[in-house]
Amino acid sequence: MMxxxxxNYSLILDANVPNVNKVIADLSLLASKNIGELVTAHPNLLIFPAHFEDNEDDIASKPIFELKVNESQxxxxxxxxxxxxxxxxxxxxIQSRFARASVVDSDDQANQEEAIEEDYFLHYMLQKVLCINLFDLKHSRNQTNLFDFLVYLFPYFLKKALSQGLYKEYQKxxxxxxxxxxxxxxxxxxRKNLPFRGNVAYSVREHSFDNSISQLIRHAIELIKQKPNLGDVLHSDSETLDFVNLIVQHTPSYHVRDRHTIINTNRKPFxxxxxxEYSGLQKICLQILRYEGLKYAHNDDKAHGILFDGAWLWEEYLNTLLRPIGYDHPTNNTRQGGIKVYAQKLSGNNVRRYPDFVKDNRIILDAKYKRMKDNKIDxxxxxxxxxxxxxxxANIGGYIAPTEEDNLVLNMGLLNGxxxxxxxxxxxxxQHVASYPEFKQxxxxxxxxxxxSIKELSFKQSIDESFSTV
Structure with missing residues (x-):
């Protein structure tokens, strides 16, 4: 059942949902539990951002969803x-709210295709933030299932891991x-050397690139190659292709019959x-290789899947737009940017604050992945x-939020003080576009x-400062 x-939606689970009691029982295993707990308890669960401190929304303490009983529903x-x-x-x-919500029976493929609308916005943000090549969603009806997302994200994890070097460990x-x-x-x-001809059988521990982790990556690569319309992701760019070839070159002992053994060897998180960065790559490789088993793991209470924090993704997407025009993006995780709260701290550490976007210490912009009424601010x-x-x-503060309506620029007013x-x-x-290329355009x-609009605001700020100087 899917x-x-x-x-940010409330969906009623009623008698129209097949096996509704079973669905509620299954989902109750995860409902209202915070994400930090779930990621620790369920090793097959991938979430972005991987480092919860990357955003200040405290995603680790929030649930993925909640189940609430309202008037017997x-x-x-x-x-x-x-x-x-x-x-x-x-x-x-869970699609972005810019796609249609529905309930479908996974056994009824015809109804499933009719009910599910493409979530172009989520795909687009992932493409911009994680540099994923989605091939313009040419095979759109199969594009939004979990396995496809895992495959499309594989190059991202591969490049992050191998940017640290090819992993090697002692092997016998x-x-x-x-x-x-x-x-x-x-x-x-x-057994081998009688009568003696000069050879000696011996064993030695030595560093090797051909180990359980590299073998796991190789098995994932070989499985992806077999999938129609998905194998192209392995040579979507030159860096991905180079890393794929590197793994193939350094796993000469690969054989498809060893797949089950390699999966079991990697049961312990790396x-x-x-x-x-290899821990994330190990997780996604295991999900790709175990996908069929994960889909039908009826007796397993362990959750699996891949999740994206919308607030983090929206902020990182806006960064791809604002960075080219001179905006800094302070990050809590790396302690880069930000500003100290105290000019002089008398005791203890001086805490810092990290706005989403800052330009020349004059303009502060805040990313908000939420519905914001035009004439009101929370x-x-x-x-x-x-x-x-x-x-x-600074003299100018602002918010940037997504909307289903037309672009909006609104001056909320001048401040006192x-x-x-x-x-x-x-x-x-x-909304209501016919294809992904049309959406992108x-x-x-x-x-x-x-x-x-943001440039114009910055220009007006510069003019005002020039007049005030004169």
């Missing part, structure tokens, strides 16, 4: 998290030659003080930007309008 909904309530998650017989797909190797350099294997020597959101303006002594102004920007997300036009 349930399809959207982020069970309501599934989602937040900002999107993606796929499955447990027992039930799979839950057996030899039978005249260059003795290890412990003699008496049984093998007696941990290494230097090769930190109290906490307003206080947050006001504090940034005060700390930076030190002065300055608050602005609201809304980026229109195209339309959203690119809306992005241009947004950037021009």
């Amino acid at each position: 349930i399809v909904t959207t982020d 069970t309501v599934l309530e989602t937040g900002n998290v999107m993606g796929f998650i499955g447990v027992k017989d039930t799979q839950l797909k 190797q057996s030899y039978n030659d005249s260059s003795l350099k290890g412990a003699i294997d008496i049984k093998a020597h007696l 941990v290494h003080p230097y090769f930190t 109290r906490d959101d307003l206080n947050q930007v006001l504090s940034y303006l005060f700390l930076y002594k 030190f002065g300055g102004s608050i602005h609201k920007f809304k980026l229109s997300i195209p 339309l959203i690119a036009m809306n992005e241009t309008k947004l950037i021009e």
